[in-house]
Amino acid sequence: MEKRRTITYIRYLLSAALTAGLFLLAGCGQSEESAVILRVANSEEYIDEGGWDEEERIELEDGTSIIGTNSMIDDFEQWYKETYGVEVRVEYSAYGTNEELYNQMSLGNTFDVVCPSEYMIMKLMGEGRLQPFSDDFFDRSDKRNYYIRGLSPYIDDIFHQLKQGDQELSRYGAGYMWGVMGIVYNPQKVSREAVKHWDMLLDPAYHKQITMKDSVRDSYFVGLGILHEKELLDPALVQSSGYSDTISRWLNDTGQETVDKVEEILSDMRENAYSLETDSGKADLVTGRVVANMQWSGDAVYSLDQAEEDGVRLAYSVPEECSNLWFDGWCMMRDGLEQDGRKQQAAQAWINFLSRPDNVIRNMYYVGYTSVIAGGDSDLVYQYAEYCYGAEEDGEDTAEYPMSYFFGDEGDHILVTDREQLERQLYAQYPPEEVLRRSAVMNCFSEEANRRISQMWINIRCFNWM
Secondary structure, three states: OOOOOOOOOOOOOOOHHHHHHHHHHOOOOOOOOOOEEEEEEEEOOOOOOOOOOHHHOEEOOOOOEEOOOOOHHHHHHHHHHHHHOOOEEEEEEEEOOHHHHHHHHHOOOOOOEEOOEHHHHHHHHHOOOEEOOOHHHHOOOOOOOHHHHHEOHHHHHHHHHOEEOOEEHHHOOEEEEEEEEEEEEOOOOOOOOHHHOHHHHHOHHHOOOEEEEOOHHHHHHHHHHHHOHHHHOOHHHHOOOOHHHHHHHHOOOOOHHHHHHHHHHHHHHHHHOOEEEOOHHHHHHHHOOOOEEEEEHHHHHHHHHHHHHOOOOOEEEOOOOOEEEEEEEEEEEHHHHOOOHHHHHHHHHHHHHHOOHHHHHHHHHHHOOEEOEOOOOOOHHHHHHHHHHEOOOOOOOEEEEEOHHHHOOOOOOEEEEEHHHHHOHHHHHOOOHHHHHOEEOOOOOOHHHHHHHHHHHHHHHHHOOO
C-alpha cells in the first residue's frame, strides 16, 4: 500500500567481525560481544524516518511532547543497547507489495522480520516459514512487552479468530496497522446516497470520473460486494446470529462460477473508470479529474488532508453492503533467525519498541494509517485521537463518537468531535463499530483459487479495456 512520504531507506552495515576488528584497531583492550544484525523488510513509506520540523511537534493534554527527530530505526538501536546492554544493527529494506516481498524471499533474499498483510502471513504460516513468538512475548507482567500490553482488545479478538489450519495467526503475527476499504468522494459532485453502495463505481453518471484499485484482491472484494448486494442488505441476514460467518463465506468465495460473475462486474467497472491506480487517485481527486476513488482508509486520511490544504473538502464512505477488514503485521522468518535466541529477542523487541505508545503516535502521524495499539495502561494513543479530532470546547456543531470498542472500557472512550468528522478523517481512521460488523477479512486463497482470480485480473487489465 502507498503510504505518506517517499522513502528509500536501505542501510549498508559492517559485519560483526569487522565491528570487532575496528574496536581492536581503536585500542579497545577487551573483547566485546558482537552486534546482533537484524534484517527488517517493510512496505515502502511505512515507518517514521524522523526529520520532523519543530512545528510538527505533538503536544498532548497530559504534557507529553512527541517529535520524530531521529529515524525510528536509529532510536530502536539506541533503546535496545540501553535496555538490553547489547548492540543491534538494523538492515532495513522496503518492498512495494506483498507479492514482491514473497518473490524476493523465493529468490533467496533472507529477512529476520517482515511486515506483510494478513493473507500473506497466513500463506507463510501454511508453508512453515514463520517462527512463532516465544512465551515471553505474551507475558503481560513484563513492562517492556508494549505489544501484548497495549494491543486493542478488538484487534486481539480478531487475531485469535484468524487461523491457518489449527494455528492462530496471533502466535505468528503481531499487528502493525489496520483499516477498511471505502470510497473517497467529492460531496459537491457525488451525493451521499450514491456512495452508500459499491455499485456507484458502475454508474454511467460518473463515466470516466471514478478510479478503481489496481489490486486484484481489493477489486475482487468490491466485485463480490456488488454481486451479493441484495443478499448482504437483507435485514433478516443482518440481524441473524450467523451474519459474520455468512458474509465471510460469501466474500471469500473463489469458485469458478463466482469468479466469472465478478469478472463481468469488474470489466464494466474498468470501462467506467478513469483509471486503475494505486496512488494517483489521491491527486486526481484533488485536481478534479475524478469525483470518487476506491480507497484504503489510511490513504483516505491522507487524501482528505491533502485536499483540504488545496481548499477541497472531500469525504469518506464505507458502503452499506460490506467492507474488507485488513491488517498488516510483523512476523519472524524461520530461515532468517536460524534458532538464534539473541536474534529472536531483538526481533521481538523491535515489535515491542514500535508498539510503545509514543512510537505508535510517531508512526501514525508519519504514515497516516491506524495502529492496532490502543495503549493498555497508557492513554497516549487516545489522547492523540483527541488531539487530532477533538472538538473545541466552544464548538457548536459537535457529535459524540464512541471508540470504546477499540480502546476498551465500554463507555469511557467517547470522543466529542466536530460533526463533519462523522464522514471525514476520524471516520476513516477509526471506523464505527457498525462498519466493522459488516466487514470481513479476506483469507489466504489456495493456489488454484489464486490462478483463477489472477487470470480474471489479466483479462480485465489487458484485454477488456476499450
